[in-house]
Amino acid sequence: MSSQMPTEPVLQWYAENARDLPWREASATPWSILVSELMLQQTPVVRVLPVWREWMGRWPTPAALAAEPSGEAVRAWGRLGYPRRALRLHACAVAITERHGGRVPDDHDTLLALPGVGAYTAAAVASFAFRQRHAVLDTNVRRVLARLRTGVEYPPKAATRAETKLAETLLPADAETAATWAVAVMELGALVCTARSPRCADCPVIDQCAWYLDGKPPYDGPPRRGQTYAGTDRQCRGRLLAVLRETSGPVEKPALDVVWSDAVQRERALDGLIADGLVDPLEDGRYALPR
DNA sequence: GATGCGTGGCG
């Protein structure tokens, strides 16, 4: 006999405990869901909420965003981090407007071809917006499955074939149920089966959790990545771009120079921002957000 | 497959 499936208890838990997030409401559109997914890449929900609301009020359709300079998307991105995502979202809006009649595509492979849309985001939009049956493997789901079925505290750094197969095995046959299951497992990982201090007492499937039943053995693999930040090019880039975001028009070079003392690193970071299309060097020597 | 890419909150 196969082991007990976690589907029903997780679905019931979700029905009773899901957060009221605006991109989950019935009024959410495929576009608003796509925007939320790009913003949520590596960024906590609480920080995304206000920016997402502003974006939806200002750019309710892909065409509305596509009509603006990409720099406006970068400016409105605020301090969400990884501002290349703003550029990619703008490029998404242009592609959707020009190639897909202004409608977010509902096909997984077509979604995958959009800028900034990888395996996770394509599956998430197909599932959440179009109620299709896809394995949606984000960091939350990977952690839940690692504990529940594999019996380890954390999943491997990079998603493996085995994880995908496992996720597909657990996917309910019915598409609508699968779509709810996908968001439910993700929510379980976000609220209960958390990385640092899991709230196992509140878990609806604790009775079948391989990790818990084995006494919650601590993580045993290679050291998990520690990304230093202070003094890095990333921090420098952030400082430079912040100046441009907070200024309405182009800025003079000295306005950029004052935010980072190491000139070599500063120039390298600025060149990187220009190469990424996040900063536009004007002919008069000033710098601006891109058109 | 390993790296680079922001930002801020929390244990």
Add this chain to the structure above:
DNA sequence: TCGCCAAGCAT
């Protein structure tokens, strides 16, 4: 305090 972590993607 400070390392870890947060709905990844592109190269």
